[in-house]
Amino acid sequence: MNKKLEQFAAKYNFALEKNRMHGTFNGYAVSAYGWSGMSTICLVGIHVFLGTKAGEVMNQFTLRLKKQLRLQQIGLDSSGVYFAFVPMTMGSMLKRLDEIFSAVTECLRSLEIDGSVCPYCGQPMEESIEVEDMHCRFRAHEQCFEGKRSQVQEAEKAEEELPNNYGRGILGALVGGLLGCVIFVILYMLGFVASISSFVGMVLGAVLYSKFGGKNNKVKILFVCIVPFIMILLTFYFCNVYTVAQAMAEEGIMGSASSMFWLLVQENEEVRSAVMSDFAVTLLFTIIGIVVNIGWMIGQQKKISSGMKKV
Numbered sequence: 001m002n003k004k005l006e007q008f009a010a011k012y013n014f015a016l017e018k019n020r021m022h023g024t025f026n027g028y029a030v031s032a033y034g035w036s037g038m039s040t041i042c043l044v045g046i047h048v049f050l051g052t053k054a055g056e057v058m059n060q061f062t063l064r065l066k067k068q069l070r071l072q073q074i075g076l077d078s079s080g081v082y083f084a085f086v087p088m089t090m091g092s093m094l095k096r097l098d099e100i101f102s103a104v105t106e107c108l109r110s111l112e113i114d115g116s117v118c119p120y121c122g123q124p125m126e127e128s129i130e131v132e133d134m135h136c137r138f139r140a141h142e143q144c145f146e147g148k149r150s151q152v153q154e155a156e157k158a159e160e161e162l163p164n165n166y167g168r169g170i171l172g173a174l175v176g177g178l179l180g181c182v183i184f185v186i187l188y189m190l191g192f193v194a195s196i197s198s199f200v201g202m203v204l205g206a207v208l209y210s211k212f213g214g215k216n217n218k219v220k221i222l223f224v225c226i227v228p229f230i231m232i233l234l235t236f237y238f239c240n241v242y243t244v245a246q247a248m249a250e251e252g253i254m255g256s257a258s259s260m261f262w263l264l265v266q267e268n269e270e271v272r273s274a275v276m277s278d279f280a281v282t283l284l285f286t287i288i289g290i291v292v293n294i295g296w297m298i299g300q301q302k303k304i305s306s307g308m309k310k311v
């Protein structure tokens with residue numbers, strides 16, 4: 001384990017695991033996690049009951065603390081306030097955590113928010129258990145935690161039972177793919193390798209699948225990857241055939257441009273290598289698009305209830 005991280009946790013008496021820590025800072029339950037592997041983002045939770053002061057807290061965060069502490073993704077939950085920041089190194093992360101915890105708890109104190117009560121209900125905690133919610137650990141009433149968990153599970157079940165809307169979703173994927181194809185054609189006509197458009201088509205396909213009402217499930221991953229992929233491949237093919245047709249017209253050659261295209265790919269070394277290298281780059285961007293889409297959708301498909309447990 002990183003020495004600086006261990007020293008930081010020891011200084012504040014925080015419980016430390018590989019990529020998360022939690023404890024009490026300035027009288028408030030706080031936690032931080034992230035910074036593992038490739039990800040350098042650090043997510044922070046302050047576990048307090050906001051009640052009627054939620055609006056005021058949000059104002060302080062968005063109008064003042066966000067800029068001052070360079071915070072991102074500020075959000076409120078029934079278990080407190082959550083946000084993220086992106087440090088460059090472990091050293092700078094710990095330095096900024098120090099500043100962030102001080103400024104944020106100071107702000108909560110100035111708004112007279114009590115850090116000793118249950119984050120869910122705001123009542124004193126004579127009896128409490130340690131729970132895990134939003135990937136963070138803190139103390140709360142067992143009953144309050146169970147109440148939130150069953151609410152979340154009910155909402156997730158209701159969402160599962162919603163119609164899949166495959167038709168509308170596929171329409172969205174088609175429109176997204178079509179936009180990618182339009183960009184492809186424009187770039188192709190201007191003489192560029194249009195590879196980036198396969199990536200654009202994939203990502204737009206995924207966004208529009210949901211915007212058109214398709215549900216975010218495993219089927220979506222399948223459709224938004226396959227539909228734009230086939231469309232881009234067809235566009236790639238037709239653009240090449242169109243170029244051949246134009247060349248044939250200029251030379252006064254009669255016959256089918258698509259057969260001529262295949263003939264050229266088979267017989268002419270120069271044409272073959274040009275087509276193959278364009279195709280390889282298009283394929284590469286398509287694969288990048290697929291990887292981005294899948295990572296993104298799987299992240300969104302994770303259930304909130306799966307991050308909730310009693311410790």
Ligand SMILES: [Zn+2]
Nearest residue numbers: 118121141144
């Ligand atoms: Zn409670």
